Amino acid sequence: MDNAIIQLNHITKKFDGEIVLDDITLSVKENEFVTFLGPSGCGKTTTLRIIGGFERPDEGEVYFDGQLINDIPPFKRQLNTVFQKYALFPHLNVYENIAFGLRIKKMDEKTISAKVERMLELFNLKNYGKRRIDQLSGGQQQRIAIARALVNEPKVLLLDEPLGALDLKLRKEMQHELKAMQKQLGITFIYVTHDQEEALTMSDTIVVMNEGIIQQMGSPIDIYNEPENAFVADFIGESNILDGVMIDDYLVEILGKKFECLDSGFGRGEEVDVVIRPEDLDLTPAGEGKLEGIVKSVIFKGVHYEMDIEANGYEFLVHSTDMAPVGTSVGLTLTPDDIHIMKKGD
Amino acid sequence: MVRKYLSKIYMGIIFIFLYAPIVVLAVFSFNESKSRGHWTGFSLKWYIELFHDQDIRMAFYYTITIAIITAIVSTILGTIAAIGINAMKGRQKALILNVNYLPVVNPDIVTGISLMILYISFNMDFGFNTMLLSHIVFSIPYVILSILPKLKQLDVHMTEAAMDLGATPMYALRKVIIPEIKPGIITGFLMAFTLSIDDFIISYFTKGEGVTNLSIIIYSMARRGVRPTINALSTIMLIVVLLLMILINKRANGHDKSKNINRSEV
Amino acid sequence: MKDRTKYFAYPYVVWIIIFIALPMFLVLLYSVTTKESNGLTTIHFTWENFRSFFQPIYLNILWDSIYLAAVSTAICLVLGYPAAYIISKTHESKRNTLLFLCILPMWMNMLLRTYAWMTILGNNGILNNIFAFLGLPKVNMLYTRGATIMGMVYNFIPFMILPIYTALSKMDKAVLEAADDLGANKRTKFIKVILPLSMPGVISGIIMVFMPAVSTFIIPQLLGGNKSMMIGNLVEKLFILNGDWNFGSAISIVMMVIILLSMSIMNKFDVDKEGGARLW
Numbered sequence: 060m061d062n063a064i065i066q067l068n069h070i071t072k073k074f075d076g077e078i079v080l081d082d083i084t085l086s087v088k089e090n091e092f093v094t095f096l097g098p099s100g101c102g103k104t105t106t107l108r109i110i111g112g113f114e115r116p117d118e119g120e121v122y123f124d125g126q127l128i129n130d131i132p133p134f135k136r137q138l139n140t141v142f143q144k145y146a147l148f149p150h151l152n153v154y155e156n157i158a159f160g161l162r163i164k165k166m167d168e169k170t171i172s173a174k175v176e177r178m179l180e181l182f183n184l185k186n187y188g189k190r191r192i193d194q195l196s197g198g199q200q201q202r203i204a205i206a207r208a209l210v211n212e213p214k215v216l217l218l219d220e221p222l223g224a225l226d227l228k229l230r231k232e233m234q235h236e237l238k239a240m241q242k243q244l245g246i247t248f249i250y251v252t253h254d255q256e257e258a259l260t261m262s263d264t265i266v267v268m269n270e271g272i273i274q275q276m277g278s279p280i281d282i283y284n285e286p287e288n289a290f291v292a293d294f295i296g297e298s299n300i301l302d303g304v305m306i307d308d309y310l311v312e313i314l315g316k317k318f319e320c321l322d323s324g325f326g327r328g329e330e331v332d333v334v335i336r337p338e339d340l341d342l343t344p345a346g347e348g349k350l351e352g353i354v355k356s357v358i359f360k361g362v363h364y365e366m367d368i369e370a371n372g373y374e375f376l377v378h379s380t381d382m383a384p385v386g387t388s389v390g391l392t393l394t395p396d397d398i399h400i401m402k403k404g405d
Numbered sequence: 406m407v408r409k410y411l412s413k414i415y416m417g418i419i420f421i422f423l424y425a426p427i428v429v430l431a432v433f434s435f436n437e438s439k440s441r442g443h444w445t446g447f448s449l450k451w452y453i454e455l456f457h458d459q460d461i462r463m464a465f466y467y468t469i470t471i472a473i474i475t476a477i478v479s480t481i482l483g484t485i486a487a488i489g490i491n492a493m494k495g496r497q498k499a500l501i502l503n504v505n506y507l508p509v510v511n512p513d514i515v516t517g518i519s520l521m522i523l524y525i526s527f528n529m530d531f532g533f534n535t536m537l538l539s540h541i542v543f544s545i546p547y548v549i550l551s552i553l554p555k556l557k558q559l560d561v562h563m564t565e566a567a568m569d570l571g572a573t574p575m576y577a578l579r580k581v582i583i584p585e586i587k588p589g590i591i592t593g594f595l596m597a598f599t600l601s602i603d604d605f606i607i608s609y610f611t612k613g614e615g616v617t618n619l620s621i622i623i624y625s626m627a628r629r630g631v632r633p634t635i636n637a638l639s640t641i642m643l644i645v646v647l648l649l650m651i652l653i654n655k656r657a658n659g660h661d662k663s664k665n666i667n668r669s670e671v
Numbered sequence: 672m673k674d675r676t677k678y679f680a681y682p683y684v685v686w687i688i689i690f691i692a693l694p695m696f697l698v699l700l701y702s703v704t705t706k707e708s709n710g711l712t713t714i715h716f717t718w719e720n721f722r723s724f725f726q727p728i729y730l731n732i733l734w735d736s737i738y739l740a741a742v743s744t745a746i747c748l749v750l751g752y753p754a755a756y757i758i759s760k761t762h763e764s765k766r767n768t769l770l771f772l773c774i775l776p777m778w779m780n781m782l783l784r785t786y787a788w789m790t791i792l793g794n795n796g797i798l799n800n801i802f803a804f805l806g807l808p809k810v811n812m813l814y815t816r817g818a819t820i821m822g823m824v825y826n827f828i829p830f831m832i833l834p835i836y837t838a839l840s841k842m843d844k845a846v847l848e849a850a851d852d853l854g855a856n857k858r859t860k861f862i863k864v865i866l867p868l869s870m871p872g873v874i875s876g877i878i879m880v881f882m883p884a885v886s887t888f889i890i891p892q893l894l895g896g897n898k899s900m901m902i903g904n905l906v907e908k909l910f911i912l913n914g915d916w917n918f919g920s921a922i923s924i925v926m927m928v929i930i931l932l933s934m935s936i937m938n939k940f941d942v943d944k945e946g947g948a949r950l951w
Binding site (some may be wrong): 419424425426526639 | 675676677678679680681682683684686687690691692694695698701750753754757758760769771772773775776778779780781782784785786787788789790791795797825828829882883885886888889893903906907910916919920923926930931934
């Protein structure tokens with residue numbers, strides 16, 4: 060915990076009596092790229108706004124660099140925010156937008172000019188200084204919003220779904236650019252998104268949130284491979300989530316069939332959620348699989364086919380490079396390590 | 406095609422209807438005799454006499470002075486109030502907005518007599534001050550109503566962004582909020598000015614000894630016959646307004662054009 | 672941070688209590704007290720002021736005011752809607768000029784413009800001169816109810832044109848194209864799509880014309896002579912000439928109630944239309 064730059068202790072927040080954040084505790088290390096991931100209304104933006112100082116927690120403490128900052132207003136905090144729709148100042152040109160924070164610090168014109176020009180260069184926006192904000196594309200506005208924050212050399216940069224308004228191609232480009240920039244500048248990034256793919260690509264640590272509670276915190280690989288509950292499994296990547304019953308350690312019954320698995324420690328006869336990733340299911344000729352089913356639909360996805368296969372009354376989502384036409388009977392197989400057992404959520 | 410001509414003829418008739426009295430006024434301000442309705446020859450004498458007509462000059466002075474002070478004061482007070490109201494929520498906000506709305510929906514005559522009763526209840530002397538105060542009272546709601554939509558349009562994160570960059574709330578207000586809502590403030594200012602300059606009813610009930618405005622003078626003359634000097638003054642005022650509007654329009658258009666050029670470069 | 676910004680409104684709250692709420696309260700107080708009330712100690716409450724208003728002479732004035740205002744509003748709508756429609760169809764380059772021409776007259780003193788109509792309509796006025804020139808008989812136009820109605824239409828028609836224009840110009844072009852696409856002819860398109868969608872503009876136009884029309888006292892006084900005493904004239908007379916504030920206040924309250932009532936009815940109408948636009 061010594062090198063934690065941001066530390067949240069038991070943060071609770073209510074809006075009009077409704078709990079938005081329920082006892083959130085987490086720490087962010089220096090130079091880390093942390094992503095808050097979750098569906099809308101899960102509390103991720105509120106958490107970010109509490110760190111930024113725009114909301115006050117009802118309970119709990121916020122530490123910045125070891126210092127309690129609950130009562131510090133946003134304009135005295137050494138962190139900067141990139142807002143969802145950028146919140147650029149339309150009455151100021153590009154140069155003045157970036158210089159805004161520096162002018163408040165009463166820097167001399169020469170220093171300001173040097174800093175702003177360096178930012179413009181860094182973001183490939185040279186010669187754009189005199190432009191009005193409404194003359195820029197979404198991608199350019201995005202860069203200026205980041206430049207405006209970074210020019211103040213914050214220790215932590217907060218980003219609230221900064222790529223949400225961009226089209227897919229630009230979003231991919233910016234994801235790489237942002238990640239590269241974070242590494243180059245050595246600044247802590249706290250990033251909010253509802254896009255799981257974005258989170259997986261960019262983050263060092265992902266915090267999955269739902270209904271004001273942290274569901275799981277870990278590296279992208281951990282979160283994807285070892286989801287702690289059905290919500291995380293479902294939210295990160297696509298999943299088949301089935302009801303199962305533990306027969307014994309390493310043995311689970313799903314859809315009336317017994318499967319070997321790698322999980323133990325559950326009670327006998329305990330009802331569990333079973334998560335199976337669509338790419339872990341393999342097709343076999345009819346009669347040779349662990350489960351027998353009928354293909355309901357096939358969509359070509361480029362690298363693989365996406366199929367709905369109904370077996371034992373459950374419609375499995377299957378990603379496979381093999382393809383079986385609609386209406387044919389097929390078998391499905393899976394190995395013990397493809398089966399993820401989770402405690403039933405409340 | 407026929408439809409197009411019909412449209413043109415229709416708009417022509419509407420504009421003749423709207424401008425007939427104005428043309429009559431303007432034309433008769435150059436009439437030699439005092440008679441209205443009879444053209445006796447061209448003359449500029451009413452324009453010359455305008456400079457010697459003490460009543461009209463005083464009324465003009467009061468009208469303009471009150472309009473300028475009203476516009477300035479109600480714009481300042483209205484802007485501050487609008488910013489505050491915008492930050493309010495729920496029932497409190499609804500109540501204030503409704504009361505604020507009263508002078509707008511109330512007949513002017515009701516606003517006029519209610520203020521008159523107020524001033525008498527407080528033993529105030531009727532005159533310049535009561536008239537000015539009344540104008541400010543009924544102008545502020547319009548200023549607020551023209552600024553509030555601009556505040557609503559404002560990106561909710563705009564103030565936060567400024568504070569995030571180190572601006573104190575006051576600095577954010579001065580450097581971000583006020584510049585952003587400027588169009589609304591200007592509209593409000595012009596509205597207050599126009600309402601004040603054009604008001605008759607409320608001034609009529611709150612005027613005092615020796616203080617009149619143009620509307621009141623015209624009203625008092627209407628039955629006996631309005632002096633053509635008033636026609637001359639109004640013609641001058643209308644031409645000034647017209648020129649100002651054309652100037653503002655030209656500037657706005659020029660601005661738009663330069664913007665478009667820049668845009669095409671991108 | 673927004674929490675603290677709301678304190679900006681507090682001085683204005685004090686202001687509206689003193690200059691808007693208190694005066695209205697005083698009017699209400701006068702309307703329910705007797706003339707003899709001179710202070711808090713001698714105050715006498717009474718319904719007499721309202722009761723005396725509900726006598727045939729006064730009620731007739733009230734109905735007449737509502738009738739004249741309603742007729743003027745209807746004429747404004749009939750004349751103003753096509754004008755707003757034509758403006759909205761005009762090419763962009765000319766549209767602003769047309770709008771500007773609709774607003775410009777309002778920059779000239781209203782009393783003066785109304786007064787100019789006296790010059791035009793009078794027995795020896797311009798119109799009668801033209802009639803005489805054409806060999807037509809003299810027509811008595813000034814100091815009639817017709818002149819009052821015309822004066823109201825003249826003064827308030829811009830308030831009808833502008834909101835209707837705004838509603839029409841805000842209309843999504845794609846909706847109109849969709850109507851074409853679905854096979855609506857011009858007539859159907861207008862009746863089933865354009866008219867219902869412009870309803871909010873029509874409603875605010877009606878409110879903005881009816882309100883000043885029903886309470887005006889200058890227009891009937893200048894153009895109507897003594898032929899049409901409207902409720903506004905009555906209030907003015909009671910306050911300025913008779914000094915009967917109590918009765919005058921009662922009538923003001925009645926006037927306010929009528930306006931607030933018609934506004935809420937209109938607003939309800941508007942909501943219904945928006946909600947049930949498909950019924951058309």
